[in-house]
Amino acid sequence: MPELPEVETVVRGLAPELPGRTIRWIEVLRPDLLRVPASVFEESLTGCLIRHVSRRGKNIVITGDDGRVLLVNLGMTGRLLLSSPATVVDSAAHLGVRFDLGGGYELLFDDVRRFGALESLDPAEWAKRELGLGIEPLSTELDADRLHALLSRSKAPIRSWLLDQRKLAGVGNIYANEALFRSGIHPRRTARSVNPADSRRLLDALRTVLTAAISAGGTTLRDYRGADGRPGEYRPMLRVYGRTAEPCFDCGSAIERTVIANRSAFHCPTCQPSGLEN
DNA sequence: AGTGTATCCTGCAGGC
DNA sequence: TGCCTGCAGGATACAC
Numbered sequence: 001m002p003e004l005p006e007v008e009t010v011v012r013g014l015a016p017e018l019p020g021r022t023i024r025w026i027e028v029l030r031p032d033l034l035r036v037p038a039s040v041f042e043e044s045l046t047g048c049l050i051r052h053v054s055r056r057g058k059n060i061v062i063t064g065d066d067g068r069v070l071l072v073n074l075g076m077t078g079r080l081l082l083s084s085p086a087t088v089v090d091s092a093a094h095l096g097v098r099f100d101l102g103g104g105y106e107l108l109f110d111d112v113r114r115f116g117a118l119e120s121l122d123p124a125e126w127a128k129r130e131l132g133l134g135i136e137p138l139s140t141e142l143d144a145d146r147l148h149a150l151l152s153r154s155k156a157p158i159r160s161w162l163l164d165q166r167k168l169a170g171v172g173n174i175y176a177n178e179a180l181f182r183s184g185i186h187p188r189r190t191a192r193s194v195n196p197a198d199s200r201r202l203l204d205a206l207r208t209v210l211t212a213a214i215s216a217g218g219t220t221l222r223d224y225r226g227a228d229g230r231p232g233e234y235r236p237m238l239r240v241y242g243r244t245a246e247p248c249f250d251c252g253s254a255i256e257r258t259v260i261a262n263r264s265a266f267h268c269p270t271c272q273p274s275g276l277e278n
Numbered sequence: 279a280g281t282g283t284a285t286c287c288t289g290c291a292g293g294c
Numbered sequence: 295t296g297c298c299t300g301c302a303g304g305a306t307a308c309a310c
């Protein structure tokens with residue numbers, strides 16, 4: 001599911017509500033969402049005073065007063081919902097973990113497919129984990145030159161490169177395909193074939209798409225919801241993702257679906273030449 | 279070392 | 295109606 005804009009939307013929904021609240025108790029209904037025994041998870045977080053909510057890549061980072069981090073990855077179908085006295089959530093059909101925050105507030109992790117994960121990390125573990133994540137695409141530390149330098153080291157298909165969280169953190173299949181369309185780059189071209197001018201356009205396209213999607217509250221294909229339970233509204237703005245055989249908005253050619261590394265890729269055969277024609 | 283493939287899991291759409 | 299196949303916003307253990 002959830003890529004950077006969706007996770008950012010969840011974080012923005014939780015950030016005004018969670019800090020200052022304490023995790024009173026935790027109920028684990030689906031232990032396979034954790035990487036440690038439920039008792040260990042519960043013990044490490046019960047009593048934790050929440051200080052801060054942020055995002056790193058596709059991860060929701062909930063930091064406690066002692067620096068401990070509750071790291072939430074939504075996987076494909078995960079939802080992190082805030083139930084409050086004013087807005088009671090009763091739609092969690094696949095509830096996995098429930099955090100009681102007192103005062104009628106509950107943080108609910110709901111996940112149909114259970115590809116999501118919740119982890120409790122001490123500051124050192126979190127610092128180590130974060131080192132493994134690539135640069136944030138919206139960070140000012142990333143510019144076209146740096147992106148080009150990173151791309152030039154890989155002969156992986158550019159679509160695969162964009163999905164690799166160790167290189168760039170937060171981009172998933174929807175926005176990778178959308179950004180490649182907008183920058184006129186065929187998804188199967190090698191990363192190192194992307195020249196400086198391409199890199200400039202790709203970075204601009206990534207930022208345009210991610211920023212617009214955040215403004216729309218993300219893209220809901222089926223399962224995604226914000227912390228308030230509302231779907232995202234970016235779907236109608238998608239230009240290639242899920243539009244197999246439909247006309248390209250720019251040139252009218254039929255959008256093609258191919259498979260790269262076991263995952264669908266969508267592109268316009270006219271607007272995104274493979275570079276292998278001649 | 280750096281890639282692509284297969285797998286985890288459930289639900290839904292489409293074909294017959 | 296019902297069965298079957300394929301497909302889905304992700305991450306990761308493997309084989310090459």
